[in-house]
Amino acid sequence: MPDAMISIRNLSKWYGAFQVLTDCSTQIAKGEVVVVCGPSGSGKSTLIKCVNGLEAFQKGEVVVDGISVGGPKTDLPKLRSRVGMVFQHFELFPHMSVIRNLTLAQEKVLHRSPKDANEKGMKLLERVGLAAHSGKFPAQLSGGQQQRVAIARALSMDPIAMLFDEPTSALDPEMINEVLDVMVALAKDGMTMMVVTHEMGFARKVAHRVIFMDQGQIVEDCSKDEFFGKPRSERAQLFLSKILQH
Amino acid sequence: MGGFDWEVIRTSLPYLFKVGMVFTLTLTVLAMAGGIVFGTLLAMMRVSGLRSLGLLAGTYVNLMRSIPLVLVIFWFFFLVPYIGAWILREPRPIPVGTFYSALITFTMFEAAYYCEIMRAGIQSIPRGQVWSGFALGLGYWQTMGHIVLPQAFRNMLPVLLTQTIILFQDTSLVYVISATDFLGAASKIANRDYRLVEMYSFVAVVYFILSFGLSLLVRRLQVRIAVVR
Ligand SMILES: Nc1ncnc2c1ncn2[C@@H]1O[C@H](COP(=O)(O)OP(=O)(O)OP(=O)(O)O)[C@@H](O)[C@H]1O
Ligand SMILES: [Mg+2]
Numbered sequence: 001m002p003d004a005m006i007s008i009r010n011l012s013k014w015y016g017a018f019q020v021l022t023d024c025s026t027q028i029a030k031g032e033v034v035v036v037c038g039p040s041g042s043g044k045s046t047l048i049k050c051v052n053g054l055e056a057f058q059k060g061e062v063v064v065d066g067i068s069v070g071g072p073k074t075d076l077p078k079l080r081s082r083v084g085m086v087f088q089h090f091e092l093f094p095h096m097s098v099i100r101n102l103t104l105a106q107e108k109v110l111h112r113s114p115k116d117a118n119e120k121g122m123k124l125l126e127r128v129g130l131a132a133h134s135g136k137f138p139a140q141l142s143g144g145q146q147q148r149v150a151i152a153r154a155l156s157m158d159p160i161a162m163l164f165d166e167p168t169s170a171l172d173p174e175m176i177n178e179v180l181d182v183m184v185a186l187a188k189d190g191m192t193m194m195v196v197t198h199e200m201g202f203a204r205k206v207a208h209r210v211i212f213m214d215q216g217q218i219v220e221d222c223s224k225d226e227f228f229g230k231p232r233s234e235r236a237q238l239f240l241s242k243i244l245q246h
Numbered sequence: 247m248g249g250f251d252w253e254v255i256r257t258s259l260p261y262l263f264k265v266g267m268v269f270t271l272t273l274t275v276l277a278m279a280g281g282i283v284f285g286t287l288l289a290m291m292r293v294s295g296l297r298s299l300g301l302l303a304g305t306y307v308n309l310m311r312s313i314p315l316v317l318v319i320f321w322f323f324f325l326v327p328y329i330g331a332w333i334l335r336e337p338r339p340i341p342v343g344t345f346y347s348a349l350i351t352f353t354m355f356e357a358a359y360y361c362e363i364m365r366a367g368i369q370s371i372p373r374g375q376v377w378s379g380f381a382l383g384l385g386y387w388q389t390m391g392h393i394v395l396p397q398a399f400r401n402m403l404p405v406l407l408t409q410t411i412i413l414f415q416d417t418s419l420v421y422v423i424s425a426t427d428f429l430g431a432a433s434k435i436a437n438r439d440y441r442l443v444e445m446y447s448f449v450a451v452v453y454f455i456l457s458f459g460l461s462l463l464v465r466r467l468q469v470r471i472a473v474v475r
Contacts, residue, residue: 049377077384080381080382091372091374109384154382
């Protein structure tokens, strides 16, 4: 695939003697939405953190938009500033107002003027329906609202791709949809997305492909229709049947 | 001995406060500021994950915490002139004066304690905060400066202030190098007028009021911070 935005080749990673990732390979094209799922501890978070270099790896290669993440000369902060990331626990900066959360990196990393950063920030808060909360502190918002702010914060850097690590799994059930709606809209806008989630409704709606991981390996990597039609591996079938029960 | 002489306290008030207390408070505030800055740097070295840096800072902290403060004060007082001469390549020891000697001593000494407080503060910040800073493209120093340290400092503010109250009391040890701090000033008058009971009682009361008052303030601050979080 020549126009791969994210390309992971034969990636292996160890924590000491424990191998977390074993020979993982996959590609994500520009504009593609890929859902990553699998049982707890299977290495999903680790894999996604390797994509923007938050985790180092020992073997293989990760290339984002033509730049090798593990390369010795790679400007990691610069690369990361172009890849948005959303975490399970939001990770907003609790000592800053909502709008400051959105402007800090714009000013410090992209060197935008405070005025430009503010305008951009407000526009994005509007987009996620939270403009009225710009002056509040994160702790004053609900979980769903915090996660929408976190998405807006990532978008404020004009990323070329977005990584999500279980963005809804720390949320109360009634707040999951408000976050998923924002993500669906993003996917429909053509954003390249790699999403670790167990929300199969989201996968059905917007994913192009589904990756299933188990014990540090990519066990399935197929189109959404193939995956939901009939996963080839037994483990994926078992996993799906458990997940879809509720 | 005679009765308790209030008059000697009253007449020496200007000297005690304008000279003694000013020395004590200036020393306390500057040593606190310097100690927190230096201590934070030490703490960053200790949590950096770089072995050599961690070992260096750890050795320094453990050394400072294992030597009696009085010794350190003495030691610096006699050594700093020689170190200064060595740095500036002067042939003779450079007179530093009791105040600067004490300031350097307390900054270095307290840094060891502030370091451990800031280290606990830094370690109390979830890893995800660092990740999200990095993920936005912020560098190490930016992430530390804008995200980790402000939160660590804020969480640890009550403990840092409590340590400063201890520092405030410890500054009285400068009497061993004959500095005129609050206690030193009182002791000079006590010896001049043979009014030891009056002067040392008065000094004790003043130290108590200031330290206890400050610790009450710290407790209120603690409650406020706890609510905001
Ligand atoms: N810093 C670490 N040191 C050692 N082992 C780790 C570390 N981080 C993760 N692991 C281990 O690596 C494995 C994969 O972890 P990872 O967080 O990637 O899994 P996951 O698929 O995201 O799971 P979950 O669904 O629980 O989030 C787990 O067995 C975990 O215990
Ligand atoms: Mg995970």
